[in-house]
Amino acid sequence: MEMDRIGVVGLITTVFAALIFSTLIVEYEFPVFKYADPDQPPKLVENKTATIGQKVSQFLWDYRVIDLIAQAFVLFAAAACCTALLRTEEGKK
Amino acid sequence: MIPLNYYIACAVALYIIGMYCLASKRNMIKLVMGIEILVNAAHLSFIAFSAYRAVGYIDPLGHVVVIMSIGFAGCVTALALAIVTYAYKHYKTLDVRKLRRLKW
Amino acid sequence: MFTWPLDALLIFMVGTPAVGWLVHKNGYQKILGIYASASLLITAYFLYGLYKEAAEKGIILIVGQLPFSPPLGACLEIDMLSIFMAFLYIIIGLFATAYSIKFMESDSGLTEYYTLILGMIAGMIGIVFAGDFFTLFVFWELMCLTSYALVAFRKQKWEPIEAGFKYLVMSVAGSVTILLAMSFLYGMTGTLNFAALADGLTAATSEGWLYITLALVIVGFGVKAAIVPFHTWLPDAHSAAPSPISAMLSGVMVQTAVCALIRILLLVFNSAQPAWQMTLAVFAVFTMFGGNLMALLQNDLKRLLAFSTIAHLGYIIFGFATVSQDGLTAALFHTINHAIMKTLLFLCAGAFIRQTRTRDLRKLRGIGKTMPATVVFFSIGTIAIAAFPPLNGFWSEMMIISAGVRAEMIIFSTLTLANMALSVVYYFRLIRIIVLEEPTKVAKEAIRAPISMLIPLLILAFLCVFIGVYPGPFIGVSSKAAEAMLNIEAYIDSVLGGL
Secondary structure: OOOOOOHHHHHHHHHHHHHHOOOOOOOOOOOOOOOOOOOOOOOOOOOOOHHHHHHHHHHHHHHHHHHHHHHHHHHHHHHHHHHOOOOOOOOOO | OOOOHHHHHHHHHHHHHHHHHHHHHHHHHHHHHHHHHHHHHHHHHHHHHHHHEEEEEEEHHHHHHHEEEEEEEHHHHHHHHHHHHHHHHHHHOOOOOHHOOOOO | OOOHHHHHHHHHHHHHHHHHHHHHOOOOOHHHHHHHHHHHHHHHHHHHHHHHHHHHHHEEEEEEEOOOOOOOEEEEEEOOOOOOHHHHHHHHHHHHHHHHHHHHOOOOOOOHHHHHHHHHHHHHHHHHOOOHHHHHHHHHHHHHHEEEHHHHOOOOOOHHHHHHHHHHHHHHHHHHHHHHHHHHHHHHHHHOOOOOOOHHHHHOOOOOHHHHHHHHHHHHHHHHHHOOOOHHHHHHHHHHOOHHHHHHHHHHHHHHHHHHHHHHHHOOOOOHHHHHHHHHHHHHHHHHHHHHHOOOOOOHHHHHHHHHHHHHHHHHHHHHOOOOHHHHHHHHHHHHHHHHHHHHHHHHHHHHHHHHHOOHHHOOOOOOOOOOHHHHHHHHHHHHHOOOOOOHHHHHHHHHHHHHOOOEEEEEHHEEEEEHHHHHHHHHHHHHHHHHHHHHHHHHOOOOOHHHHHHHHHHHHHHHHHHHHHHHHHHHHHHHHHHHHHHHHHHHHHHHHHO
């Protein structure tokens, strides 16, 4: 891996930043669900591998229908994007 | 169980590694891989929070977000690789530092 | 499904390839363009119906299936701001589509082009309609994906590919930063719904992690909204895209990012308001200076207009950073004006470029003698955007400065005024070069623009003059939208009220 001087400085900076942030995060508590509304309990699912897939997809279809339909349109648009980019020019220049 | 802070630290470290990869790698395909690393940092964070909602249970909201976001990351990668194909055709190299014709 | 306007637009988007396949003969481009424009008109009609419903009910809430209710379920929440911005997107989209019927006639792949334009407008409307953070993210991805392909549309040249790749990398980094911020917000409150987040986080006054999330949100949306350290993709992408797409990117897509950013900051980060207010004001001043100073050095017509967009975004963000009814009204009114003026300028620039095949200002000197109609519209647009009295730019820019003074941000207002004066320099340089000089050889060979390209320009120029002479109703509409934006209790009540 050849690197010029800036590359070496960048690498050292990145490693230091990652170490410093990791230490800070481990030291200072993250307010885990501290501001959650106690009147709105979550719909929890048991953590067993046999049933978890089916329960999560049931949640997906019950609660997040709008996002799913919008995602279908996003996938269609992505297919249209790739067709637009990978089209062949019919001899026009 | 491992305390939650370690998972968050890991997610932030992945985010920093992903940003480093985007900033310093020369090969365009490596930049696309850097994007994937960034996206996985956010996914790890979601799944970690989802697992710590209550002991022995998971919160499906986090899992649902990750399922759909993996789809988006795939679309973006497909589009990026299509653009890289044409960039190779025009510039004859995969080095992103050679794409310097557009200045000021 | 969703509401009628969004449904209609998405169904028309899916139907465009079918229409394109059916009319695959020689004169087919016009039919596709007419189909796209007609679908936008039908969407505008449905949106008007939605507006009447929202005017009486206040806020409309759309949920998926009724027993599965909002704090965990996805929802669309439509208020006056959403309808205001959606109308703006459809109107600008209509002008860009009508213009591209003639402009893009010699390009291949027009089926995909119109599909992607309709998809981009649908994504933008979905962003302002969203009531849940993840729904916003899904429509954000729709807008972003279509815009990457549209910028790199003319892939047989090197410039759109280079600009498109740089734009893609920076914009995806921004989107992922938004996703990371979303995960921290989910970790703090257990929900992703805007109203529930607003309700839960009002108690979080000095939480360090809230400030980290705030920074991530500003960076993530700021990449797309062209705030100055993160703006470097904008000049390249806006000059390399085809002109109607540049008009849409410059006129409405960056405004979408600003509008989404402000909506989230007002609702979710309400407890950290002094922090983000000052930060946004400082960023706004940097953005203004960056845009104006770089625009003074440009020789490329579209790059100059792109830097001018950055400067105007600085004004709009400053207007939003005052967080008062006057400031938000001024910023929203300037959004309408800037969209109309910038679209007019980019479409005229497109006409010049199509007829002469060059973007260099030194070669386009004196083109006013050979393309008189286009140049009249271009001059009207330039005078309007340089904030001269009878036209629309003057009112909105003066309103921004007066709102800034009233909100006790005197230094920032003075700097804004200095920037507006500075920008007059390069706008007049544009008019002098295009209108008053002697034509070069390239300019003499230009022929006049075709009538079907001139009609959108005529309507836009007429709107500039009309809003300038009679700004009352537009200021009234912006004021209602600003009021809806500031009314956080009503927003929270309409989702959580029944629970």
